[in-house]
Amino acid sequence: MRFIHAADIHLDSPLTGLSSYADAPVERLRTATRDAFTNLVSLAIDEQVDFMVIAGDLYDGNWKDYNTGLYFVKEMGRLDKAHIPVYLLHGNHDAESEMTRKLLLPRNVSVFESRKPSSFRLDSLGVVLHGRSFKDAATLENLAGTYPDAVPGLINIGVLHTALEGNAMHATYAPCSLAELHAKGYDYWALGHVHEYALWRGDSLVVFPGNLQGRHIRETGPRGAVLVESGPSGALDVQRVYVDVLRWHRLDVDVAGCSNFEDVARTIGQALEGLVEATTESIPLAVRVIVSGRTAAHGELFSMEAQLRQEVLASIAALGNDRVWLEKVRLDTHAIDDGQSLRERADALADLQDLLAGAQDDPVFLKALHADLCGLLGKVPLELRNAVPHFDDIKGGDLTALIGEIRPSLVAHLAKGE
Known part of the structure; x- marks a missing residue:
C-alpha cells in the first residue's frame, strides 16, 4: 500500500513585494504553486500510488478566481483516469474560500465533513482514513479529540489540520498535543498547517509534509510532500519527495x-x-x-x-x-571599533559621537525625531513598511535601537570620508 500525503498547497497564492524588483521572475513565481502541484500529480501517476491525501489549505483564502478551481479539477481528472482517489480535508484557508463552498469536484475526490469527523474505508487495501474539515477559518476547537477510535485490523490514518503544540509561528488552530495523537491508536497522522517538514515516531507516525512550494524567503530549502509505503509487516516507511519549481x-x-x-x-x-x-x-x-x-x-x-x-x-x-x-x-x-579610538582623538568626530550617544537618552530630541519619522512613515509604501523592522519601533515610539544602530555607522562613514 502506497499513498502520497501533501498539505498547504495554497494554489495561486498571491505574491507580495515583487514589484520592488524590476528583474524579478514574476511569471515563474506566479505559476510556481500550480507547477509544483502538477509535478505532484505526475509523480503520483508515475509511482502508481493507491491514493492521495491533502491535509488542508488547498486554496489560499477568499480567492475568487475560478480559474484556480478549474485548474484543480483538471488535475484531479488526470488522477481519476489513473484510478487514484483523493481524500481532501479543508483547512483554515479553505474554510473561507468561495470555491470550497460552490465548486463541484470530480468523482474521485472525497471531502471530509466539517460538522463531525467522517471516515473512509478502503477495505481492499486494509486502510481507513479519519478526518474532520474546518467549518470556520478560525477553528480553535480541539478537533482531534472528536475523532473516532481506531478500527481494529486496519491501518488507521488520521488526517488533521493543526498547529500542534509549540508551533508559535503558526496560528493555533485546532490545537492538540503530540501525546494526544500518539494515544489515539492510529498508525499514521497526516497533518497540515505547519509549512515545515517534521516527523515524530512513537505509538503513531506523525508527519507534517511541509508546503508544496516555497512562496517567499521565510520558506527556504526544498519543498514537497511525502510518499508513504507499508511493508509486509505493516510498518510504514516515509520518504520525502520534492516537487517545487x-x-x-x-x-x-x-x-x-x-x-x-x-x-x-x-x-x-x-x-x-x-x-x-x-x-x-x-x-x-x-x-x-x-x-x-x-x-x-x-x-x-x-x-x-x-x-x-x-x-x-x-x-x-x-x-x-x-x-x-x-x-x-x-x-x-x-x-x-567600539568608539574608543574616536573618543581619544578629541576632535569634531569625537564630539559628534558623544552627541549621538547622548541623543538616545534626550527626551526632547527623541520627541522631535519621533514626530519627523512618523510623518515620513505615513508616506512610505506598505511593502517597504513591512520590510523595515525599525518601522514598528517608530510606530511604538521606541527609537533607542534605531539610534544605536545608526550612530556607529554614521560616525564610521564620516571618519572614512574625512
Whole structure:
C-alpha cells in the first residue's frame, strides 16, 4: 500500500513585494504553486500510488478566481483516469474560500465533513482514513479529540489540520498535543498547517509534509510532500519527495576580513560562485544575501544596499548562471571599533559621537525625531513598511535601537570620508 500525503498547497497564492524588483521572475513565481502541484500529480501517476491525501489549505483564502478551481479539477481528472482517489480535508484557508463552498469536484475526490469527523474505508487495501474539515477559518476547537477510535485490523490514518503544540509561528488552530495523537491508536497522522517538514515516531507516525512550494524567503530549502509505503509487516516507511519549481535560499556571507566596499563585493561574489558549484540540481534559486560580521568596511557600507545589489547582480551575470535570482541584499554588519579610538582623538568626530550617544537618552530630541519619522512613515509604501523592522519601533515610539544602530555607522562613514 502506497499513498502520497501533501498539505498547504495554497494554489495561486498571491505574491507580495515583487514589484520592488524590476528583474524579478514574476511569471515563474506566479505559476510556481500550480507547477509544483502538477509535478505532484505526475509523480503520483508515475509511482502508481493507491491514493492521495491533502491535509488542508488547498486554496489560499477568499480567492475568487475560478480559474484556480478549474485548474484543480483538471488535475484531479488526470488522477481519476489513473484510478487514484483523493481524500481532501479543508483547512483554515479553505474554510473561507468561495470555491470550497460552490465548486463541484470530480468523482474521485472525497471531502471530509466539517460538522463531525467522517471516515473512509478502503477495505481492499486494509486502510481507513479519519478526518474532520474546518467549518470556520478560525477553528480553535480541539478537533482531534472528536475523532473516532481506531478500527481494529486496519491501518488507521488520521488526517488533521493543526498547529500542534509549540508551533508559535503558526496560528493555533485546532490545537492538540503530540501525546494526544500518539494515544489515539492510529498508525499514521497526516497533518497540515505547519509549512515545515517534521516527523515524530512513537505509538503513531506523525508527519507534517511541509508546503508544496516555497512562496517567499521565510520558506527556504526544498519543498514537497511525502510518499508513504507499508511493508509486509505493516510498518510504514516515509520518504520525502520534492516537487517545487523554484527554491528560496539564504546565503550568509561573513565579511569580517574585508576592509572596504570592493572587498565585500568580491567576497559575496565568491560565495555565490560556491553556491552555484554546490547546487547540482537544475532548479532555479531565489537568493537573499545576508552580509554580516564585524568589519572595517562597516562605515562604508552604511546605506549602500542598493549599490551592493548592483555589484551582486554583476557577479551573478559574470557567472553566466540564469538559475539564480537575487531577491535582496541585507546588511547586518557591525563596526570593529567600539568608539574608543574616536573618543581619544578629541576632535569634531569625537564630539559628534558623544552627541549621538547622548541623543538616545534626550527626551526632547527623541520627541522631535519621533514626530519627523512618523510623518515620513505615513508616506512610505506598505511593502517597504513591512520590510523595515525599525518601522514598528517608530510606530511604538521606541527609537533607542534605531539610534544605536545608526550612530556607529554614521560616525564610521564620516571618519572614512574625512
